[in-house]
Amino acid sequence: KIDHVFMVPGGLIDNFYPALCATPGIRTIVAAHEAGAAYMADGYARASGRFGACFVIGGPGVTNAVTALSAALTDQSPVFLLTGEVPTDWEGRGGFQDASAAGLNDVEILRPVTAYGYEVESPHLLHFHLRAALRQMMGTRRAPVHLSVPVNVQTAEIAAPYQPLASNYYAPRSLDEVATRACIEGLSGENGPAPPHRLAILAGYGVDRSGAAPALRAFAERYDIPVATTLRAKGVLPEDHPLSLGVFGYSGTRHACETLLSGEVEALLVLGSGLNQRDTMFWEKRFRPSRLLVQVDLDAGVIGKNYAVDVAVTGDCRSFLQKLAEAPQSFVKSLEDGVPLRREWLQAIRAKGPRRYEPENALSDATPIHPARAVAELRRALPREGVLLVDSGAHRAFAGHYWEAYGPGRYISATNLGPMGWAIAAGIGAKLARPELPLAVLTGDGCMQMHGMEIATAARYRVPMLFVVLNNQALGNVYLRARKMGPGPADLTEIPLKDWAAFGRALGAEGLVVERPEALAPAFQRGLAVPGPCVVDVRCGRDYATPVAPWTQAKQEWMDDE
Incomplete structure (x- = not known):
């Protein structure tokens, strides 16, 4: 459950005040600006692992919140926006702050920055669209969603029991077992030359989202695998850990940037990163390893988008790492055989210079x-x-x-x-x-x-x-x-x-x-x-x-x- 909501009061959401004040376990925070309310909801979602909720009026309240929802969309942060709308019998008649489908049309304004948006004109449909919005918000690609509720619908009596979201919406578990097996075979060298011993990991946001940080640390420590992170995933492996290379990409460390672009990496596991511009040093050609590139992500649409991959694994990072932990003895032996070489490699990386520039x-x-x-x-x-x-x-x-x-x-x-x-x-x-x-x-x-x-x-x-x-x-x-x-x-x-x-x-x-x-x-x-x-x-x-x-x-x- 969430325990805070964020809002800027206004006439079109007056009807919500009594419930916001009287609902046990909910504290309402009034922001100075609608963008601030939506940013607070975004920060709440990122820090809590749940979702953030905010209330603003339609029309100017919505337009003030557009940038905040855009930031949440691009970072896959789940934010639920509820806006008040003019009564349905005002729509299209020149009513003050009419942002219904017949007026300014808030739903269309927000359509590019939300995964779901709907103006609920019937109280009997409110529960249906609320559930649909929540499911979309917590889907494969988390995103903001929006419901616009006219004033006359806000005061209607609705008999709809509370139904909490299933826990798997917060930490979905799925894995392409066939592709995972192909990764295990590639790292074991089962169908080709000797196993790729110079193995590294680039950990992205998907590691954090799936709660895979402990599994990442255990896997890296078991086989002495160096780990770089994207800026978004900074800290998923403590940055004072001996296997941490630091951030790769924009504002990255010497150890991460020079290692992943050195041409020495034979195999690279990309966990939960879409490999965008800043996470790849401007789509650097040298980023691709010499033998095996494995990309793991819940969103199949980002796999192979910017780099041709050798193994595409659709699934969450935690399930993937757990499967590697259960891999057959041939895989374990191959990675254990590479430990001495990777230890030497890490020593050589550190010997090239301090972790940070200047x-x-x-x-x-x-x-x-x-x-x-x-x-x-x-x-x-x-x-x-x-x-x-x-x-x-x-x-x-x-x-x-x-x-x-x-x-x-x-x-x-x-x-x-x-x-x-x-x-x-x-x-x-x-x-x-x-x-x-x-x-x-x-x-x-x-x-x-x-x-x-x-x-x-x-x-x-x-x-x-x-x-x-x-x-x-x-x-x-x-x-x-x-x-x-x-x-x-x-x-x-x-x-x-x-x-x-x-x-x-x-x-x-x-x-x-x-x-x-x-x-x-x-x-x-x-x-x-x-x-x-x-x-x-x-x-x-x-x-x-x-x-x-x-x-x-x-x-x-x-x-x-x-």
Whole structure:
């Protein structure tokens, strides 16, 4: 069951207030903006493993929520949106805020960003469409769904018993046994030359979704297999684990990027990643291993989409790894025979250089503060089990590279669409979903300009969380490109200095300003001890290069090839 819903009140949903206030076990959170309410529901879904629910009015409430639902769609986050609509006898007659099928048509507006949308004009059909929407939302590709309920339907008496969703909707179990057997044979070398001993794993979001992190760790440890992750799956294997290579792709580590592109990988297991642009270093040709590429995903539509695969396994990652754990002795012997070689290989990987590019940045004493130093100090301040939500901007690159995540669901970011300001509101939803875990949001001054007002929501409900604003007085990533074009383009991307700590205090939160690196640690410790939200305004430099050099090079090579 969910225990929070998120909303912005308005006339078209007035009828829901008594039930929202009187339903045991449900706490209603009022956001500052409809996008904030939907982002909170998104963050709640990602952190809880359940789904998020939000209520807004039709018309302007829906259009304000479009970007939030788009981010949820591209990251397969299950969000249920219920909107209020004008009475059915107003439709098409010029009624105020008419967004019915005869007016603005909310259902059509949201159709590209939802898996299911329907305007329920009969109370007798409400239960049917509710169940259909929930099933679609939790399907193979999780996605937002939408029901529009006219005011006169909201007040109708409906006799429909509560039916919880079956548990398998949250963690579906299915597996192509024939393809799995082909994978086992390929790794065993049963039908060809010697087994591929230089075996690596790229773990994606599907590992987290299926609850496969323990099985992944057990399999990797049993056979000493190095593991890289996508940015979305950062932490599914603790990043201080000796078999962890870190993130591959955008803002990836040296060990992951150089290993998977080295040409040394003979076999690669891709678990739960669609191999999109950022997860493959701009569809790098060298990503494909020399002998065997196995791709495992619940969604058959993404398998082989960007790379020809040797074995396509439709199924969830947990079931796949469990099947490998039960594989015949010939498979066990083949992988055990490769352990000494993989240990030597891992030693050689580490000998090529430090895990991160420019690790000295995390210790920088420079002022303005280096973003890498701020990320490193925040990592030391937040307990090991703590959760970090990361917004969109240059700070995403610094966090992806310099932050270490130690478990699934401990690093959360909208990685595919990346709307600015998402993490501010999503962090509130995530903290309400997992109140027992310390939580911080890493955001920027550009993001604060877009959705910083949601700090008022955190203050209103006394949500204990840390908002760390890397205040570089610029739209960081855009500035780093624009400055090469001259002072005029650079000026378009600069932001006048704002005191975000004072802004936070004005909204009811605590607020601290940090201008020197040695003041970071005490500020973070103080902020984490506050019995409510705290904004830490970190004055950073905007000219520090982001740790994405391999990505930038791969992008340039792609453009040159084109």
